[in-house]
Amino acid sequence: MSKGKLEKFAALETFKNVFQYPFSVISEVAFDMKGKWREQYFHNDNPIVLELGCGKGEYTVGLAREYPNINFIGVDIKGARIYTGAKQALEEGLDNVAFLRTSIEIIDRFFGKDEVQEIWLTFSDPQMKNVHKRLTSTFFMDRYKRFMVDGGIVHLKTDSNFLFTYTTYMIKVNKLPILYRTENLYSNDLDEAAKANVKIDEKTREILGIHTYYENQWIERGLNIKYMKFNLPHKTSLVEPNIEIKLDDYRSYKRPKRSGLDKSK
Numbered sequence: 242m243s244k245g246k247l248e249k250f251a252a253l254e255t256f257k258n259v260f261q262y263p264f265s266v267i268s269e270v271a272f273d274m275k276g277k278w279r280e281q282y283f284h285n286d287n288p289i290v291l292e293l294g295c296g297k298g299e300y301t302v303g304l305a306r307e308y309p310n311i312n313f314i315g316v317d318i319k320g321a322r323i324y325t326g327a328k329q330a331l332e333e334g335l336d337n338v339a340f341l342r343t344s345i346e347i348i349d350r351f352f353g354k355d356e357v358q359e360i361w362l363t364f365s366d367p368q369m370k371n372v373h374k375r376l377t378s379t380f381f382m383d384r385y386k387r388f389m390v391d392g393g394i395v396h397l398k399t400d401s402n403f404l405f406t407y408t409t410y411m412i413k414v415n416k417l418p419i420l421y422r423t424e425n426l427y428s429n430d431l432d433e434a435a436k437a438n439v440k441i442d443e444k445t446r447e448i449l450g451i452h453t454y455y456e457n458q459w460i461e462r463g464l465n466i467k468y469m470k471f472n473l474p475h476k477t478s479l480v481e482p483n484i485e486i487k488l489d490d491y492r493s494y495k496r497p498k499r500s501g502l503d504k505s506k
């Protein structure tokens with residue numbers, strides 16, 4: 242491991258806004274703050290918003306600056322990435338920010354019933370070969386429902402046509418209420434904008450204009466950025482869509498294709 246990474250890991254141990262519970266830890270020690278983040282960490286009654294797969298935490302920190310009366314928690318398994326956002330939040334004195342280092346597969350071990358209002362999924366890996374690893378699959382939605390308020394909002398911002406199409410079908414087959422959807426967030430084309438069912442207000446546009454590390458790489462390659470938000474009601478019993486979706490071929494760029502397939506479910 243590089244010296245830089247080791248230094249970041251050592252620093253993370255001292256950051257008061259970082260909680261490190263990879264599977265090896267949580268299988269030994271229970272997470273005492275489950276259901277008590279507001280009372281024990283944030284010391285307020287404000288809503289809680291998660292960014293899952295936050296990487297360097299650009300959304301977690303950017304949203305926290307804009308909304309001091311909302312609490313934000315960035316979640317990722319990679320400590321060296323979390324370090325960037327956590328350090329920035331500490332330097333700026335943002336006390337409405339925390340970071341949790343863990344696997345999203347076990348995210349429901351960290352939050353109690355109705356504890357979370359919204360989830361942001363920013364440039365999540367589309368996981369084209371494995372639906373159970375896809376962060377918008379019904380496998381994950383069922384986990385999110387355990388700790389989100391009824392009808393909580395899920396935001397998805399992505400470069401991936403595969404993930405966006407899959408999520409659109411997942412929403413459609415389960416009749417989840419869609420609040421906004423655009424296949425080209427930064428288009429100035431009026432026809433494109435008119436296709437959107439609701440207009441985005443200035444504040445939301447500013448928020449959506451926060452670019453993450455991965456987003457910048459996809460924009461440099463000339464890819465459209467897609468965005469949608471939808472509600473996740475408790476009462477819905479979710480089913481997986483049964484549909485073949487064309488793979489994103491640019492994602493195997495400079496890497497050998499691992500299978501001959503060009504579509505997946």
Ligand SMILES: C[S@@+](CC[C@H](N)C(=O)[O-])C[C@H]1O[C@@H](n2cnc3c(N)ncnc32)[C@H](O)[C@@H]1O
Nearest residue numbers: 294295296317318319344345363364453454455
């Ligand atoms: C493609 S990166 C995007 C990072 C950031 N949101 C951005 O846009 O720059 C995906 C991130 O999700 C994290 N991630 C993927 N699957 C995860 C999982 N199951 N549990 C925890 N983190 C995960 C990775 O470590 C990585 O930082």
